[in-house]
Amino acid sequence: MASSIPNAPSALNFRSYVGLIAPPRALNFTLPQAAANSRSPRRFVVRASDSEFEAAVVAGKVPPAPPVPPKPAAPVGTPVVPSLPLHRRPRRNRKSPALRSAFQETSISPANFVYPLFIHEGEEDTPIGAMPGCYRLGWRHGLVEEVAKARDVGVNSVVLFPKIPDALKSPTGDEAYNENGLVPRTIRLLKDKYPDLVIYTDVALDPYSSDGHDGIVREDAHLLVLHFASPGDAFLVSATVLLLENQVLFPSGLADNRKLRKKLGVIMNDETVHQLCKQAVAQAQAGADVVSPSDMMDGRVGAMRAALDAEGFQHVSIMSYTAKYASSFYGPFREALDSNPRFGDKKTYQMDPANYREALTEMREDESEGADILLVKPGLPYLDIIRLLRDNSPLPIAAYQVSGEYAMIKAAGALKMIDEEKVMMESLMCLRRAGADIILTYSALQAARCLCGEKR
Template identity: 45%
Template structure:
């Protein structure tokens, strides 16, 4: 008798489809990027980012309330990004390692109130520099690598001292993972993890994020330190270097247009792989949803599932709160 393969038998209803599902998205996969801001008048408020509907910059007190809410939804990790006052920015980003700076004070308050949540801090100078670049500028306008790494080490140490569970260098300077790992270990912070932005591309998808922090470069671009979107083998080289230098988690950023990179990285390492579902990817879905062109929630879940299917173990996404509300905090 002729045997006929009928894959549809395993699609016939939702119960069967759930039984054979290959990839499952859970709240445990998510890291929630959040924006904390300073207010010149020390007033308490939040401001929606115009290009990122549903995302806000919070003053520290309101940020703490928001974190309490999302933690109750089952989100166990947040990534903090600062919007500091303009007069605190300078050419060297010195405010980045101020022990009483915005991020450092915010981390202390979070860990005091919600000690079990994982706090991840960004290590890069662009929110703190007057020129908007991730590093120190040389006389010819080229980003100085080793001099920048020295400042990044100070920044990472100050964040660890404040109580950060994980530091996340996003600058793409050569050798910074090893320098930060050595400094953390030498200063008694051997338990602080490093999530390396290992394959971070010079992408056009970052625009809304730079609006949120006011961190767009004042001149030039970031192509001398962020990667060319045309390259994939280079990503594997960057991943290997960061692993050798002591990274605990490696990241691909952006995610949606780089699913092939996520897949290749996952095949190349046993370390956890993070994917950053960046602001432009978020904004496109939100804009299409507002126009009534797509079902935003379904597109959101499909997109994040695709990132996990490609190999991402964790996903940084501005959709985290919405996803947690849909899936429920006990979904695992």
């Protein structure tokens, strides 16, 4: 501001303000034109110019400032040692929250979450015992309300998992592609309510199969587990034989004591893929944005891409469960959907947890067949696989923090063994750090609220 103002009192000496510590007293005066156009006179504070302040400092009139802080004192008893001759001390970049935030290499936001939601035909929201905080949601009301809560904190992507009535299950899972089935109806409802919601779907037969497997089961043989008691001995001898065409050869000299007949089956690959393509098309017709084959059948991504394109759904994405392991972490999920295999396990189509390089084979096949997103399941125990895919593919990588991971954190938190919220957020950050672009997590709503600063 200049050192004189028109209409200011002529006796005012502006130089008398140079070097003052306190700000100058405000002077009230009214500009003629301003007074006519305002409700009250304007109030002006007259200060010295920058050059006058600089001149005061040069002349030695330096305004006081807080003193130099004392050197922090070490605790009594701390040994006095010479400083280590370190040229680089990484801790310097961690010494304050501001620096740590500035140099943070990985970030996480609600946009990174896909919220898995269980749905059923009922109106009530049924708690899932093994997954505290999760429910089978009524598709018309509870689901819509849960989606609204998620959207309020920035989670705008969901994936749907249906609990299908037993009466609608069959060996071939035909209910999977019923256009008026639970999933297509739910998609249409959500898209009508929230047109910009991103809806992922699960493509697999296990919720619809009377056998509980991801594909059609062909019964080739049975295992007949025979427990024999030797006539001359008191101990029990066990033997397992394969029963083919109802014929079995009993070991000579042993009497049959007890028989346990176990069904064996083969998951039919190509026939299952045919059903999955029909399921994916039905979901796309209802409005799904991303179909997600979780079945691990060979060739299903390419067949599904062709089926979708043939029906005019070139815009629908495919998120392939590229590396889905035959894991023991899925137990709570299968309880939620009542989809446990009725016999056997899923090791003939899901990957061996001991295998690493095999994930590259699956990745290359999915890429060549037209997958848009590659998913690793489970998440936290398989960070090395997430990083492997991230380093070898340009496609987006998804990680599924599965029900067992979620349940363990919840259980340990309930027992006060860990800080549930901090461990939850750390686990999600680790999945991001390993290379996941998106995370399917049952903690999506809780984590998003944490990121938004809301209390639990």
